[in-house]
Amino acid sequence: MEAKSDMQAVQMPWVEKYRPEKLEDLVAQDDIVASITSLIDSGNLPHLLLYGPPGTGKTSTIVAAAKRMYGSTKAYNSMTLELNASDARGIDVVRNEIKEFAGTQQLFLKGIKLIILDEADAMTSDAQFALRRIMEKYSKNCRFCLICNYVSKIIPALQSRCTRFRFSPLASNQIQGRLEHVAMNEHCPTTPDGIQAILRLSGGDMRRVLNLLQATAMSHHDRPVDETAVYLTSGAPLPNDIDRILEWLMNHDFAAAFRDIHYLCTTKGYALTDVLQDLTDKILCLDMDSVPLGLLLDGMSAVEHRLALGTDERIQLASLVGVFVQTRQSLQVL
Numbered sequence: 001m002e003a004k005s006d007m008q009a010v011q012m013p014w015v016e017k018y019r020p021e022k023l024e025d026l027v028a029q030d031d032i033v034a035s036i037t038s039l040i041d042s043g044n045l046p047h048l049l050l051y052g053p054p055g056t057g058k059t060s061t062i063v064a065a066a067k068r069m070y071g072s073t074k075a076y077n078s079m080t081l082e083l084n085a086s087d088a089r090g091i092d093v094v095r096n097e098i099k100e101f102a103g104t105q106q107l108f109l110k111g112i113k114l115i116i117l118d119e120a121d122a123m124t125s126d127a128q129f130a131l132r133r134i135m136e137k138y139s140k141n142c143r144f145c146l147i148c149n150y151v152s153k154i155i156p157a158l159q160s161r162c163t164r165f166r167f168s169p170l171a172s173n174q175i176q177g178r179l180e181h182v183a184m185n186e187h188c189p190t191t192p193d194g195i196q197a198i199l200r201l202s203g204g205d206m207r208r209v210l211n212l213l214q215a216t217a218m219s220h221h222d223r224p225v226d227e228t229a230v231y232l233t234s235g236a237p238l239p240n241d242i243d244r245i246l247e248w249l250m251n252h253d254f255a256a257a258f259r260d261i262h263y264l265c266t267t268k269g270y271a272l273t274d275v276l277q278d279l280t281d282k283i284l285c286l287d288m289d290s291v292p293l294g295l296l297l298d299g300m301s302a303v304e305h306r307l308a309l310g311t312d313e314r315i316q317l318a319s320l321v322g323v324f325v326q327t328r329q330s331l332q333v334l
């Protein structure tokens with residue numbers, strides 16, 4: 001049994017293993033954490049609406065807040081109802097399960113109940129309209145916390161009933177300390193360029209940071225987590241390959257640039273969408289006049305839009321090369 005539990009501990013995702021248990025353990029969103037802590041301690045917790053990009057601490061914050069409110073695990077389990085997007089959350093669930101939980105009172109536990117609706121922007125409009133009345137009816141003994149990525153998908157009637165907190169993407173200096181702490185605890189050797197590569201690819205998403213660190217450590221267990229290992233694990237284009245692609249686009253003719261880029265993307269399995277994103281960052285750092293820069297970004301945005309609609313990558317690569325060739329020709333005319 002002991003060996004089995006050790007194996008389960010090893011296989012446990014680091015995202016869950018290192019999820020903050022207390023509000024004090026959260027590495028960012030200090031103003032939000034301070035506000036929620038003050039509301040809990042004063043006993044005036046309102047309905048909450050937490051929104052922002054993935055991996056910024058929305059769920060961790062409200063779970064840690066609930067544990068602060070109820071103390072013991074038994075009280076937390078009895079007084080908290082968590083529903084995620086994987087659960088059925090249509091109008092029937094709102095009318096039955098949520099209404100039943102909100103309307104019943106615990107015999108031996110005091111205080112308000114907490115209903116956490118994670119990824120609330122996936123709820124149907126009917127379910128959201130049914131929920132607004134329940135929030136008012138049971139506000140004496142129950143509080144709701146809606147968590148979503150896109151606040152625009154929450155109907156105004158629910159937004160007006162909640163205190164809103166926006167979670168912004170985490171800064172690199174906020175992530176790096178936790179990243180190095182996890183790597184040290186897991187005896188995972190890292191290099192400075194590997195740490196910077198994870199931070200660069202994360203986009204301020206702590207969940208993605210820890211998943212990428214764990215995936216890289218497991219797939220390259222015989223070597224430290226360095227820049228090359230991180231990029232190979234994530235499937236993102238290597239920085240030197242992006243430099244080569246940009247050089248071809250800027251200097252080669254249409255046929256040569258298309259041939260070389262298509263061969264590189266095919267042999268290394270790069271998605272054109274990822275290449276476009278990295279190219280944009282490179283181009284914005286170039287010392288370029290506003291007119292050609294505008295032409296390039298406009299053409300690249302059109303290519304990205306067509307890719308999002310599911311068009312053929314080979315055709316869109318030709319279009320991308322054409323954008324650069326046309327921009328270069330317009331500069332020669334000027």
